[in-house]
Amino acid sequence: MRQSDRSGVFAPPTPAFVIDVPILDDFVSRFQQALDKHWPNSILSYSFKTNSLPWLVSFMRDRGVWAEVVSDTEYELALALGYAPDRIVYNGPVKSRALLRYALQGDSIVNLDAKREVTWTAEFAREHPEKELAVGLRVNWDLESLCPGESTTGDEASRFGFNADNGELDQVISELTSAGVRVAGLHMHRNSRSQSLGVYRAAASVAADLTISRELDLEWIDIGGGFFGSKEASPTFDDYVAVVRETLGHAVDPQRTRLIVEPGGSLIAVPxxxxxxxxxxxxxxxxxxxxxxxxxxxxxxxxxxxxxxxxxxxxxxxxxxxxxxxxxxxxxxxxxxxxxxxxxxxxxxxxxxxxxxGGxxxxxxxxxxxxxxxxxxxxxxxxxxxxHKWGVNEYLQGSRWYENGELMGAAALGSPATTRKTPAGRTANSPG
Ligand SMILES: Cc1ncc(COP(=O)(O)O)c(C=O)c1O
The missing domain is CATH 2.40.37.10 (Lyase, Ornithine Decarboxylase; Chain A, domain 1)
Known part of the structure; x- marks a missing residue:
């Protein structure tokens, strides 16, 4: 479609979002290059929550970028858009038992965040002694003490992950280990007020301390997202990965331990x-x-x-x-x-x-x-x-309402969502 506005630039009918593909491509390439330079054995995953427009997800997939998802629904979206389970990083505080088992079976990178997930993983391991199971743990660490002024939660601590100072993280490690599950990853994402390098240095230093003090043999360290994304200004993607490498280099072997990054806004806001x-x-x-x-x-x-x-x-x-x-x-x-x-x-x-x-x-x-x-x-x-612009048809999809005393809706509209089975065995969007 070619549509010229008054300035001669091709522009769509309004209102509309427009994604500039060359700019997006440039952001993804620059992040990938930073990883290739400082930590070649790494995984660039894209944070679905930031913007999971199907076209965008497929763009990322075709560039070799993994999916980073934080809910069952996002996981199912990744599958629906052609991601194999072993190209998905499965995070988030509320995973279902069924999808967690599916992800473990399919070799997704799973970072646990709740005690029930630990219980379910241990249970799965006992049922499947033939399968080598490895999971990551989201670490609840004190950003404010290492980077004063950076916390977004004020006096209240972060609610994500297992706290490393009160013994909870150690309890979880021992529960998993005794069930035969390897703790193979640490997930360090923290929200912060700024996108400064200091926050990433702090995250990496906590990960290094834990790796050494708990004698962990890690397959991955997931540093999360939250990066600043600009072509002209700093920090650059290169600066971030360099700092993480410098801080972690003595604690892990970068040939063995993969660095995972989960950028969202830094890739998609600008384009x-x-x-x-x-x-x-x-x-x-x-x-x-x-x-x-x-x-x-x-x-x-x-x-x-x-x-x-x-x-x-x-x-x-x-x-x-x-x-x-x-x-x-x-x-x-x-x-x-x-x-x-x-x-x-x-x-x-x-x-x-x-x-x-875009973010x-x-x-x-x-x-x-x-x-x-x-x-x-x-x-x-x-x-x-x-x-296309969503209208009444999209709004009605999946709903039911009365017409002449008869219940109309999802089935009558012929929505495929009424029958589609999800991997976890749930029926997606079924009414009632
Ligand atoms: C676990 C996790 N990973 C990645 C991201 C993406 O962050 P951003 O969009 O700031 O890069 C977030 C956002 O809060 C997150 O919670």
Whole structure:
């Protein structure tokens, strides 16, 4: 599809996300190169939760990037989109027993996060003495004490993983070992306020200490995600992997122990734009409201963003306005996407492009008033639609409702989801 906007750049009907393929390709390649340089025996996995658009998942798969999933549903999505179990890193605090067993059987990289998962793994090992089982453990470690000011939880600790200081981690190691399960990995992901190298140095140093003090023979150290992703600014992917290698080098043999990284936002935030059109311009006293066909729910779904968006305006305006409040289509007063200062005076039909909106946006889309916007991918001058705008049909799918006293819905709509069996033996999306 070729569709030119006023500036001559090929652009889609609005509202829509646009993924720039060469930029995405460049981000993935740069991360892979950093790993190849500092830790060739490594796994680049992509954090599905950040943005699991099916096209994107298939793009990652075709580039050899593994799937990093944190729920049964994400695991099933990885399978549905062609990932083999042994190319999946299975994390997350709430795994089901059935899918955990499936993942262990299929040689996924499994990082346990809850005591019931330990019990289920030990039980599986006793049932299958013929199978060599190896799992990783998510470590609950104290980021704040090593990097003051970095914790996102304030006084309250992180709730993820097994605490290394109160004996819980050791208890779990001994429960697994006595069931014949090898503790083969440590998972170190922590959320932090900054994306500084110090956080990764701290994670790697905790992993090194545990490896040495617990005499672990590790097949993998998973350093998690949370990296900063920019082509121009630092830290670069190369800086991160170099620091991790430098910190861990004395504790593990990098030929034997694989480094796993799970980037999400650092790969997908920058390559994605959101295109909106101006629908109306209203002056209210000294204020100018520019109403668009987009919403803050599209690009700032948690309404938390502090920084302004980088934008491009496509307009023929010759005059400027001191301030314009760019607003959304919803009925919420705070659906205000950004404020423009001393910018061209926008008019209906003008286009606003918001940059760097690929992380934690599409995956958090609301169903408030409108459903999911369309998504296009751009390769040079070619735009390909990879998701159409969701409307009433998609909204009704999987639901049931009454018509003339009769229960209509999922089955009547012929949704394949009503019968599809998942690997765990559950029936996906079945009503009732
Ligand atoms: C376990 C785990 N891995 C990877 C990520 C991806 O993080 P990011 O998108 O910041 O790279 C997250 C995000 O919170 C996570 O919880």
């Amino acid at each position: 994605v734009e959101f295109h909106a059109s101006v629908v109306d311009v209203k002056d209210v006293g000294p204020h100018t409201f520019v109403v668009t066909d987009a919403s803050r729910t599209n690009i700032d779904p948690l309404f938390r963003r502090q920084r302004r968006f980088e934008t491009r305006l496509e307009t023929k305006a010759t005059e400027s306005r001191p301030k314009q409040i760019i607003s959304g289509f919803t009925c919420m007063e705070d659906d205000r996407l950004t404020r423009l200062t001393d910018a061209p005076a926008l008019e209906p039909g003008d286009r606003i492009v918001f940059y760097k909106v 934690y946006t599409m995956c958090y889309q609301s169903q408030f008033i409108e459903y999911l916007p369309a998504v296009y991918v751009r390769q040079g001058e070619t735009l390909t639609q990879v998701r």
